[in-house]
Amino acid sequence: MxxxxxxxxxxxxxxxxxxxxxxxxxxxxxxxxxxxxxxxxxxxxxxxxxxxxxxxxxxxxxxxxxxxxxxxxxxxxxxxxxxxxxxxxxxxxxxxxxxxxxxxxxxxxxxxxxxxxxxxxxxxxxxxxxxxxxxxxxxxxxxxxxxxxxxxxxxxxxxxxxxxxxxxxxxxxxxxxxxxxxxxxxxxxxxxxxxDWAGLDDIVEQLRTAETSSPISQKRQKQNATTRRGVKNQSVRAAAAELIKLRAKLFKTPSAYFDPFASPMLFLRAPGKDTPSATSVTDQLVHEAGLDLLNGYGDDDSQQSGSSTLTGLSASSHNVTETSSDENDTGPDLTPKTQPRRRKVLRRWPAVGLPESVTLxxxxxxxxxxxxxxxxxxxxxxxxxxxxxxxxxxxxxxxxxxxxxxxxxxxxxxxxxxxxxxxxxxxxxxxxxxxxxxxxxxxxxxxxxxxxxxxxxxxxxxxxxxxxxxxx
Missing domain, CATH: 3.40.50 (Rossmann fold)
Incomplete structure (x- = not known):
């Protein structure tokens, strides 16, 4: 017993x-x-x-x-x-x-x-x-x-x-x-x-700005970035650039990686910017890497024209007016365009219902x-x-x-x-x-x-x- x-x-x-x-x-x-x-x-x-x-x-x-x-x-x-x-x-x-x-x-x-x-x-x-x-x-x-x-x-x-x-x-x-x-x-x-696929461009732009700014402000920004990330700015920028090139192969349009289901960070906060609809730093990096329509964003047959489709531009954004001189046009304008800054507002989770009804x-x-x-x-x-x-x-x-x-x-x-x-x-x-x-x-x-x-x-x-x- x-x-x-x-x-x-x-x-x-x-x-x-x-x-x-x-x-x-x-x-x-x-x-x-x-x-x-x-x-x-x-x-x-x-x-x-x-x-x-x-x-x-x-x-x-x-x-x-x-x-x-x-x-x-x-x-x-x-x-x-x-x-x-x-x-x-x-x-x-x-x-x-x-x-x-x-x-x-x-x-x-x-x-x-x-x-x-x-x-x-x-x-x-x-x-x-x-x-x-x-x-x-x-x-x-x-x-x-x-x-x-x-x-x-x-x-x-x-x-x-x-x-x-x-x-x-x-x-x-x-x-x-x-x-x-x-x-x-x-x-x-x-x-x-x-x-967070959507925030990679911001990192590259910030580090580029730090490199081209005045010596005093450049030193301050580099110190802040190094303190925050713990590695060289060049290493972070190179990694972000490689991820952007990878992103161009995995997403057909920018709206695809601005989707919270692909970038879950966006379930909890706003992206801080609008979905790109014009040439950005992404296009430059992809263009420099030699990614064309066959391995970049635009794989659709309907988009196989000479214009860039790296950011899901509409056809009208690439059309040249009759008064413009298109004889010297060698390709799309890859000059980065600054997007308006938005606040990265905290989002409510769950989006509907009472917070007490669900627990993470x-x-x-x-x-x-x-x-x-x-x-x-x-x-x-x-x-x-x-x-x-x-x-x-x-x-x-x-x-x-x-x-x-x-x-x-x-x-x-x-x-x-x-x-x-x-x-x-x-x-x-x-x-x-x-x-x-x-x-x-x-x-x-x-x-x-x-x-x-x-x-x-x-x-x-x-x-x-x-x-x-x-x-x-």
Missing amino acids: PLGCCRRGLDIFLRPKQGRIFKCHQKKLFASASISEPWKHHSIELPVGVSGRVKLDVFSPDRRAAEGHGPRNLLVHLPPGPSIDANETPSIEVLPQLQHSFPPSTSLVSINYRLGYGIDSAILPKESTCFPVPIHDVSTAFDYLTSPTSPYNADYEEAPKICLLGSNIGGALATMLALTEPNAIHALAVVEPMI PHVKIFVASQTGQDAHPVSSEAEDLARGHAALMRAQGLEMAELMRRACFLGREKSFAEEHVRVHERQTIDELEQQPEHQIQKCAVQPQGEKAQTKAKLQDAIEWVAGMFARE
């Missing part, structure tokens, strides 16, 4: 639902269960629109083995998508390590949304795919995973506890889901999400920590570009966290908002090497470089999500 009581008490203590397992024991328990009961992998193809399809990679445990390990959990993973960062971890490398990080009652679903040039030519078209296609793919897949009438939820009485995990563009799409489907999501973990899921944003400009005085062009990209993603992540705390928790205590929305800044390789305990590992860390940091941030996000599954 006493032995039965002790065993019952031990079972209650180790029950995953209670979330009272120590972290080290929790990892061992999950890992051993995953090894003994390998998860099954199968693919699902869902129709999207008239002729589109999206592929889901599903990793699910054996149902009989998972029944005694708490409620059903579902981790929705969104791959990073196209990026200027060569160190981005491909989705195929991420999934194996995800399988051994969660309790056996967890299923993993990776939504292989279409964007850019797809890896799987059997599912994805050979031509480049632009926004808003990935938005439709992710929304269709999420509806399939959450609908009570879906075959995925057949024979289950309760809906699964859903956590989202994404990085780069996948992080932006995951953020979009968290802001539009908050009641169905338990937690959101994003690694350096690309959540638990959010944690993983970014690189800020480093001093003197930490890496000599570096290659690729390293500078990677640091500039990390600085931009860090700035966007910090701003998104602040906007969520202000816009999504109106009338509530500040501590409640800070508890719900957190930011994790991971130390860079340079910072780790300066610490005494890491001096011995310097030779081992250096060859891995920035790619190791990308994987480390992802691993931090995985561990946090695993803890959120155990949290009520």
Whole structure:
């Protein structure tokens, strides 16, 4: 009798639902269960629109083995998508390590949304795919995973506890889901999400202005920018320019990236400017990069004229009047035109209904920590570009966290908002090497470089999500 009581008490203590397992024991328990009961992998193809399809990679445990390990959990993973960062971890490398990080009652679903040039030519078209296609793919897949009438939820009485995990563009799409489907999501973990395509032009213009201004004001602006971003202005500007070139391939018109579903930052604040309808700094960068109508904004057959379609200009904006001299006209006018400044007004969330009627899921944003400009005085062009990209993603992540705390928790205590929305800044390789305990590992860390940091941030996000599954 006493032995039965002790065993019952031990079972209650180790029950995953209670979330009272120590972290080290929790990892061992999950890992051993995953090894003994390998998860099954199968693919699902869902129709999207008239002729589109999206592929889901599903990793699910054996149902009989998972029944005694708490409620059903579902981790929705969104791959990073196209990026200027060569160190981005491909989705195929991420999934194996995800399988051994969660309790056996967890299923993993990776939504292989279409964007850019797809890896799987059997599912994805050979031509480049632009926004808003990935938005439709992710929304269709999420509806399939959450609908009570879906075959995925057949024979289950309760809906699964859903956590989202994404990085780069996948992080932006995951953020979009968290802001539009908050009641169905338990937690959101994003690694350096690309959540504001519309603000890239402002960064380039500000840095250009700083370089052409007077020496005193130029020095002041550079100091402010360096203090805010922690890296050289040239690195930030180069990264922003590369992202603008990438944007020209992923969006057909500026109105597509001014859509809050593509730039989730705009759900919580105004963009600060009107949607471009004239030549801007974007056109110059794309023109200098040699992106023409075949790989820039204008892929439509109806727009294959000699005029630029990089900003969705109407035909009338390029017409030359009869009194003008078009003999010397060699192309479109690429002189940047200053747009009127608007206030980046905070927007109410949710847009309709009472703020108390919905609560934002638990959010944690993983970014690189800020480093001093003197930490890496000599570096290659690729390293500078990677640091500039990390600085931009860090700035966007910090701003998104602040906007969520202000816009999504109106009338509530500040501590409640800070508890719900957190930011994790991971130390860079340079910072780790300066610490005494890491001096011995310097030779081992250096060859891995920035790619190791990308994987480390992802691993931090995985561990946090695993803890959120155990949290009520």
